[in-house]
Amino acid sequence: MKKNINVLMIDDNESIINETKEYFSSHAVIKVVDTFDSGKNGLNYILNNSDSFDMLIMDILMPEVDGISILEAMKENNIKKKVIILSSYKKESTIKMINKYDVDYYLVKPLDVKVLEKRIIDITNPEGEESDSKDSKVEIEISKLLHSLGIPSHIRGYQYIRESVYMMYENPDMLGGITKAIYPEIAVRFDTTASRVERAIRHAIEVSWSRGDYELMEELFGHSVDYDRSKPTNSEFIATLADNLRLKKQLVMS
Numbered sequence: 001m002k003k004n005i006n007v008l009m010i011d012d013n014e015s016i017i018n019e020t021k022e023y024f025s026s027h028a029v030i031k032v033v034d035t036f037d038s039g040k041n042g043l044n045y046i047l048n049n050s051d052s053f054d055m056l057i058m059d060i061l062m063p064e065v066d067g068i069s070i071l072e073a074m075k076e077n078n079i080k081k082k083v084i085i086l087s088s089y090k091k092e093s094t095i096k097m098i099n100k101y102d103v104d105y106y107l108v109k110p111l112d113v114k115v116l117e118k119r120i121i122d123i124t125n126p127e128g129e130e131s132d133s134k135d136s137k138v139e140i141e142i143s144k145l146l147h148s149l150g151i152p153s154h155i156r157g158y159q160y161i162r163e164s165v166y167m168m169y170e171n172p173d174m175l176g177g178i179t180k181a182i183y184p185e186i187a188v189r190f191d192t193t194a195s196r197v198e199r200a201i202r203h204a205i206e207v208s209w210s211r212g213d214y215e216l217m218e219e220l221f222g223h224s225v226d227y228d229r230s231k232p233t234n235s236e237f238i239a240t241l242a243d244n245l246r247l248k249k250q251l252v253m254s
Helices: 014-023 039-048 067-076 092-099 113-124 130-148 156-170 172-190 194-211 214-225 234-253
Strands: 005-010 030-036 055-058 082-087 105-108
Touching: 005 014, 005 039, 005 113, 014 030, 014 113, 030 039, 030 113, 039 055, 039 067, 055 067, 055 113, 067 082, 067 092, 082 113, 092 130, 105 113, 105 130, 130 156, 130 234, 156 172, 156 194, 156 234, 172 194, 172 234, 194 234, 214 234
Parallel strands: 005 030, 005 055, 055 082, 082 105
Antiparallel strands: none
């Protein structure tokens, strides 16, 4: 028997709440146990009913109590839940702040309920399928790295780098074939051209180099973070992130 995923949703957009409730109303696994259009009321529910839900989906900007305040209160009260942020707010400093609270995923509005459904399933992994769980965890780690490196999720290069890092993580031998293998594959997935993929990734790295977390960049790229020196190439950037993920996996397994 499938285990239900009980979801709590806090969002001051009534249409989003109604769309989500309707979509999951007859879902085999996902159940929306309650919704609130006020951060204050949502937080009160969390503090008094923490055993009633498995996952929290919420916006950042809400009346009376914002999303970050809710994350802070959950941390202070040791309430550990899966969290998906669903927001149109894209400020890099805010995304970095959110990542400090181990948010599982950040979805940018407008809402696509089918994507939301997939993320809920991937993150919670209710069937206990090990392979799917590992894939989901890697994707989440890549997203956290890119957010911390200052790459906003709404630019095209963000998605291209996410896919490229995952491909190289799975296939380290692709390092020498980024132009002939990775760019064309990404182009097919996103219905674009390999040259546009290359340019978008290069632009995303330039954004990262000027906005990213300096300490993390120094940890990942060493002395090349020096702004007087050249930025890493697309291949170097992608390979470094993929290697970092593989190293983390080895440390966990050892």
